[in-house]
Amino acid sequence: MVNSRRLARGYRLVTRGVAVASAAMLLGAATAGAAAATATARTGSAAQARAAAAAQSNGSAAILGDHPVGFWYGTDSSPISISGPQPYREPVIGGNYGGYIGMTGKWSTWLGCHVSRLAWSSANSQEANANFADHLGIGTGVYWFMGGPGVDPRYNGSTSEAYAWGERQAARTLSDIANQHVTYRVVFMDVELPEVGPAPDNGWNSVYTSPCSGRVRINHIPTAVDRADFNGFATYLTRHSSYKAGVYSAAPVWKAIFGTGVDSLIPNTYEWTYTGNTSSLSHVPNGWCLEGTTNCAHFFGGQSRGGKYALMWQWSGGGGTFNGHGDFDQIDANLTP
Numbered sequence: 001m002v003n004s005r006r007l008a009r010g011y012r013l014v015t016r017g018v019a020v021a022s023a024a025m026l027l028g029a030a031t032a033g034a035a036a037a038t039a040t041a042r043t044g045s046a047a048q049a050r051a052a053a054a055a056q057s058n059g060s061a062a063i064l065g066d067h068p069v070g071f072w073y074g075t076d077s078s079p080i081s082i083s084g085p086q087p088y089r090e091p092v093i094g095g096n097y098g099g100y101i102g103m104t105g106k107w108s109t110w111l112g113c114h115v116s117r118l119a120w121s122s123a124n125s126q127e128a129n130a131n132f133a134d135h136l137g138i139g140t141g142v143y144w145f146m147g148g149p150g151v152d153p154r155y156n157g158s159t160s161e162a163y164a165w166g167e168r169q170a171a172r173t174l175s176d177i178a179n180q181h182v183t184y185r186v187v188f189m190d191v192e193l194p195e196v197g198p199a200p201d202n203g204w205n206s207v208y209t210s211p212c213s214g215r216v217r218i219n220h221i222p223t224a225v226d227r228a229d230f231n232g233f234a235t236y237l238t239r240h241s242s243y244k245a246g247v248y249s250a251a252p253v254w255k256a257i258f259g260t261g262v263d264s265l266i267p268n269t270y271e272w273t274y275t276g277n278t279s280s281l282s283h284v285p286n287g288w289c290l291e292g293t294t295n296c297a298h299f300f301g302g303q304s305r306g307g308k309y310a311l312m313w314q315w316s317g318g319g320g321t322f323n324g325h326g327d328f329d330q331i332d333a334n335l336t337p
Contacts, residue, residue: 067286070334072098072137077119080326087136088127092325093284098137099331100128104176107147107169113198113212132183138333139183143248144173145190149221149229150203151211159228166232174241185337186246186270189233192253204257223263244337246270254300266301272312273299274319281323285315285330311335
């Protein structure tokens with residue numbers, strides 16, 4: 001998601017060392033005809049049918065969309081070059097550009113710490129929204145880079161204060177969203193252990209002398225306090241807007257923060273995972289697995305790939321992997337609220 005993102009030692013389990021591949025997914029003219037039929041059936045969109053016809057006229061075509069039906073390729077965070085004219089195309093791997101998820105804000109910037117700029121691309125958001133207006137993909141979604149209780153300026157160790165801290169972050173998120181053209185109805189809390197300043201764990205496992213100090217005051221936060229922060233954000237968001245609460249994280253990270261008990265379970269929360277990601281683009285997703293491999297998405301908090309809250313998979317470029325281009329996502333629009 002963010003290029004500088006890394007996990008604390010022992011928390012990140014990812015596939016590494018795979019050579020970057022940028023081979024285009026090309027089909028012959030006969031396959032292009034089949035792709036055209038599949039594309040039209042997916043959404044009933046005249047725009048997608050036009051894209052298929054144009055591809056056939058060239059004698060070959062990139063795959064017109066993610067699959068199975070209802071899945072889309074997308075990108076997130078920092079800018080990535082998207083080809084045009086409309087319908088815009090997913091870079092490198094082909095297919096219609098199905099969505100963009102950008103960072104609407106983060107706790108450290110909000111509190112005035114000197115950190116990197118937001119991972120947001122106005123161009124990618126506009127391109128995703130243009131396709132969405134033509135019934136292709138989900139348009140623009142957002143996430144908030146969330147602070148744990150340990151970076152709350154008012155931290156006192158109580159669940160009530162942690163809950164209020166989550167509420168304040170949600171309120172700021174809604175204020176930020178008001179300045180963007182957001183079409184996707186799920187807002188994601190970005191819950192991770194980035195190992196970058198000012199707080200390497202974002203305040204989930206340690207309490208800092210002040211939010212921007214980088215100096216640890218207490219080396220432990222109870223899982224119940226962490227969960228209160230999470231609950232405060234989710235409840236405020238849904239009570240004060242029409243958005244649904246979602247979370248971006250990975251199974252090992254989630255366990256390192258919330259443990260394995262009741263505080264770790266989120267059976268009714270939408271999820272976006274990056275577990276099972278890769279630095280390679282030579283195999284593209286089909287559902288929740290990369291074609292021709294055993295590499296698949298792994299969700300967390302008691303949820304699985306077959307669940308109704310499994311929405312997205314950041315399958316390449318994020319979570320510490322590097323493919324030479326950017327963050328690539330798999331989006332299941334069948335489950336969009």
